[in-house]
Amino acid sequence: MEEQQERRNAGEKEGDQPSRNSGQTGPEPKEHRTSIVEMSDKVMKNWIQSLQKARERTQSQTQWPRIPRVPQILRRTQDFNKFYEPRVISFGPYHHGKPDLHPEEMIKPLYAEQFLADSNQDIKDLYTKIGSNIKAVRDCYDSISTKEYDDEALAWMMLLDGCSLLQIIRETDTSNVLAYHHRCLVKLDLFLLENQLPFGVLKLIFEGAKFNDGPSMEEKIKKFVTDTGRPTGIHLEEENEEPSHLLDLFRSALLGRFKMIRRSQPEQEQQPEKKGKSSSRQGEDRGSCCPWKKGIWKSFRNIKELKAAGIHLQLNRTSSLRDISFNSHFFYGCLKLPPIIIDGFTKPKFLNIVAYEMCPEAPNDYAVTYISFLYELIDHADDVKELRSNHILYNCLGSDEEVAKIFNEITNDFVNPDAYGDVKARIQEHYDKRVNTWMAQALHDHFSTPWTIMAFIGAVLVLFLTAVQTYCALPGN
Numbered sequence: 151m152e153e154q155q156e157r158r159n160a161g162e163k164e165g166d167q168p169s170r171n172s173g174q175t176g177p178e179p180k181e182h183r184t185s186i187v188e189m190s191d192k193v194m195k196n197w198i199q200s201l202q203k204a205r206e207r208t209q210s211q212t213q214w215p216r217i218p219r220v221p222q223i224l225r226r227t228q229d230f231n232k233f234y235e236p237r238v239i240s241f242g243p244y245h246h247g248k249p250d251l252h253p254e255e256m257i258k259p260l261y262a263e264q265f266l267a268d269s270n271q272d273i274k275d276l277y278t279k280i281g282s283n284i285k286a287v288r289d290c291y292d293s294i295s296t297k298e299y300d301d302e303a304l305a306w307m308m309l310l311d312g313c314s315l316l317q318i319i320r321e322t323d324t325s326n327v328l329a330y331h332h333r334c335l336v337k338l339d340l341f342l343l344e345n346q347l348p349f350g351v352l353k354l355i356f357e358g359a360k361f362n363d364g365p366s367m368e369e370k371i372k373k374f375v376t377d378t379g380r381p382t383g384i385h386l387e388e389e390n391e392e393p394s395h396l397l398d399l400f401r402s403a404l405l406g407r408f409k410m411i412r413r414s415q416p417e418q419e420q421q422p423e424k425k426g427k428s429s430s431r432q433g434e435d436r437g438s439c440c441p442w443k444k445g446i447w448k449s450f451r452n453i454k455e456l457k458a459a460g461i462h463l464q465l466n467r468t469s470s471l472r473d474i475s476f477n478s479h480f481f482y483g484c485l486k487l488p489p490i491i492i493d494g495f496t497k498p499k500f501l502n503i504v505a506y507e508m509c510p511e512a513p514n515d516y517a518v519t520y521i522s523f524l525y526e527l528i529d530h531a532d533d534v535k536e537l538r539s540n541h542i543l544y545n546c547l548g549s550d551e552e553v554a555k556i557f558n559e560i561t562n563d564f565v566n567p568d569a570y571g572d573v574k575a576r577i578q579e580h581y582d583k584r585v586n587t588w589m590a591q592a593l594h595d596h597f598s599t600p601w602t603i604m605a606f607i608g609a610v611l612v613l614f615l616t617a618v619q620t621y622c623a624l625p626g627n
Contacts, residue, residue, distance in 0.1 A: 213286040214350040215394035218509040219244065220343055224501075227562075233498040234505065236339040238332055241311045243295045243304070244344040257328065262313035265320070269359035269367075273309070279354045280312075281305040290348045312347055312355045315340065316367060319374045338495050341378075343502045346395035353392075372408060375400050378499075386469050394511075401503050404517040406470030450581050452529035453536045459581045461485055463540040471520040476573050478580040485577065487537075488520070492553050493546035500560050518560070519569040525557040 220234050239254045240246055266273055280287070284301045287308055296304060318336060328336060339345055356367040365373075376386060378400060386408040393399040393409040402409050450456055453463065461483035466473055468488045475486045500521055506512050524543075528534060531550035537543035538550070545553055 213283075214290050214348045215398075216511045217242070217290050217346045217348065217395060218343070218506070218511050219292055220502075220505045221508050224505050224508070233501045234342060234344060236342055236345045238328075238335045238339055239314075241315055241340075241345050241347050243291055243299060243307065246307060254328075254332070258310050258314040261317040262310050265313045265317035268317075268320070268361055269356070270362075271355075271358055271360075275358075276313075276355055277305060277309050280308050280351060283350070283354065287348060287351060308347065308351050309355070312351050315347060316352060316356055320367070320370050334495075337378075338498060341397050341400055341499050341502060343397055343505050346397055349393050349395050349399070371396075371399070376403050376408070378403075397502060397506055398513075400499070401506065401517050404471050404503075405515060406468065406473070450577065453527050453533040454530070456483075456485070456527070456577070456581070457536065459483070461577065461580060463487060463536060463542060465489060465541050471517055472515075474520070474523065474570055474573055476576045476580075478576060481583075483577070483580045485573075487524075487542045489542055489544065490520070490524075491544040491546060492556065497556050497560060504560065516569070521557060522561045523570055525561045528554050528557050530554065 220230075224230070224234070236245055236251060238251070239258070240248065240251050245251065266276075281301065284305050287304060288296050299307065318340070359367055361367070375396065386403060386406060389402065389407040389409050391409050393402065399409055450459070460481050461476075462485070464484050464486045466475065466486035466488050471488050471490065473486075473488050477484050477486075500518055504518050507516050507518060524537075528537075531554055534543065534545065534550035534553045538545055543553070547553055547556075
């Protein structure tokens with residue numbers, strides 16, 4: 151016992167603290183204290199470095215917004231090359247020089263030459279303007295993709311790609327250089343996220359253009375963007391903000407806004423778009439990602455079930471895809487939805503919008519939430535047929551089953567159960583009233599066709615006449 155006590159006391163002296171078995175507390179051993187201090191310094195150093203990198207990334211966006219790459223989570227999806235990479239022609243450094251695009255790349259000089267001739271501009275002047283803004287161009291792209299190009303090569307790439315892109319927009323339906331099928335694919339390539347040019351570069355090229363006849367370049371761009379994916383005759387509200395690129399311009403048009411294409415000096419720095427600045431956020435709830443925690447539990451599955459509960463669809467002649475509203479009047483409900491065109495290019499365009507809206511650089515008002523909302527209402531081809539019959543959905547694919555499949559594929563990687571939470575809550579409130587279902591069923595059974603209406607009126611007349619006859623047959627009448 152005495153030997154054990156001596157060894158315990160010796161251990162306390164060596165560690166300058168009582169042993170674990172002594173029942174006393176004290177500071178940790180010196181060697182442990184040293185390792186914790188070293189780890190804390192390392193963590194703090196990493197924290198400071200990460201802050202510096204984040205600030206540098208933010209400060210690099212002061213002149214022209216960044217053009218991000220498709221997020222990594224989407225790069226692992228099936229058919230990535232088919233929907234996110236150009237098929238005919240590349241613009242910008244991300245896919246520049248790919249062997250499979252080389253034949254069509256040879257048409258760029260022809261388009262650029264025609265644009266310079268039509269706009270009465272000198273190629274040297276344009277090259278000088280782009281070269282003076284080459285740092286802003288580099289900041290728009292991922293540094294890995296631009297480091298292999300020196301300033302001269304990158305400036306020439308922007309000039310050639312920008313002139314050819316603008317000329318493609320000017321003669322998109324009348325080009326003699328490309329076959330019709332290739333022209334359709336090129337129009338799709340212009341809206342791929344990784345195939346964008348900074349709008350600041352395009353503006354440097356066309357702001358000094360002097361076309362002899364026809365509409366201006368700004369009007370051509372507006373017509374090219376607004377004629378894509380939406381029915382004609384929709385009015386867009388002009389927004390006092392410049393677009394980042396063509397895909398951003400197309401996305402804002404889907405939201406009912408058209409960003410201003412202003413003629414201004416490129417050297418004037420433009421502040422990046424601030425998060426939460428957008429005013430078009432109808433029906434979008436940014437709360438919890440679990441709507442049932444707020445009492446919103448969607449038990450209806452599709453449009454057919456809504457119709458059985460007395461909820462009918464109506465076209466909302468609006469410019470924004472997010473203008474969704476629902477009104478309930480006793481046993482009758484009306485769900486108003488904006489129109490949309492579904493064709494062979496809808497899926498890749500909206501997938502690239504999804505990719506853009508998933509990036510930190512993108513605005514925080516989402517165009518794809520409307521697709522997600524429609525997906526929640528579409529289970530079968532009959533649901534697509536209801537949308538078509540009410541002129542809400544224009545099916546250019548030929549098969550309602552294909553449309554239902556496209557909605558499912560677009561929303562695979564973009565799920566926002568909180569979108570339009572207030573609309574869903576009002577629909578659910580109407581849907582939960584059983585009397586609405588009974589009245590809707592009665593109306594469907596007796597008033598859905600002229601023949602059932604006539605039969606109902608005939609039955610009422612028979613009952614009325616029988617009652618009158620019975621009354622007249624009573625004694626004393």
